[in-house]
Amino acid sequence: MGTIKCNLCQGNTQLLFQGRHGDYFICEQCRGVSLSPKYFPTKKAEKARYETHNNDVKDVRYQKFVSPIVNQVLAECSPQDRGLDFGCGTGPVIRYLLSQKDYCLAQYDPFF
Numbered sequence: 001m002g003t004i005k006c007n008l009c010q011g012n013t014q015l016l017f018q019g020r021h022g023d024y025f026i027c028e029q030c031r032g033v034s035l036s037p038k039y040f041p042t043k044k045a046e047k048a049r050y051e052t053h054n055n056d057v058k059d060v061r062y063q064k065f066v067s068p069i070v071n072q073v074l075a076e077c078s079p080q081d082r083g084l085d086f087g088c089g090t091g092p093v094i095r096y097l098l099s100q101k102d103y104c105l106a107q108y109d110p111f112f
């Protein structure tokens with residue numbers, strides 16, 4: 001079994017563990033964890049999976065799911081900072097929640 005390059009910084013990786021969905025590698029440089037690309041879903045399967053999500057920004061379960069990200073932004077950033085929600089999907093709940101605290105967040109999703 002070979003290793004892969006880090007998806008974030010292209011650094012060298014080492015096998016971290018073999019899970020039921022594939023082999024996971026940890027980057028020696030940034031410590032990012034990556035799934036081996038050979039286990040990536042097709043773009044069509046990926047989009048189909050996203051389309052099964054409940055993307056109602058007012059759904060409290062959805063808000064709770066993203067709360068670790070929202071809380072980290074609130075702790076680390078100020079409303080004067082600018083951010084990007086990459087992969088926001090059709091229901092940009094992070095932008096919705098942060099806009100209530102006067103944060104400005106651009107959004108982008110390669111599928112939607």
Ligand SMILES: [Zn+2]
Pocket residue numbers: 006007008009010011027028029030031032
């Ligand atoms: Zn890395």
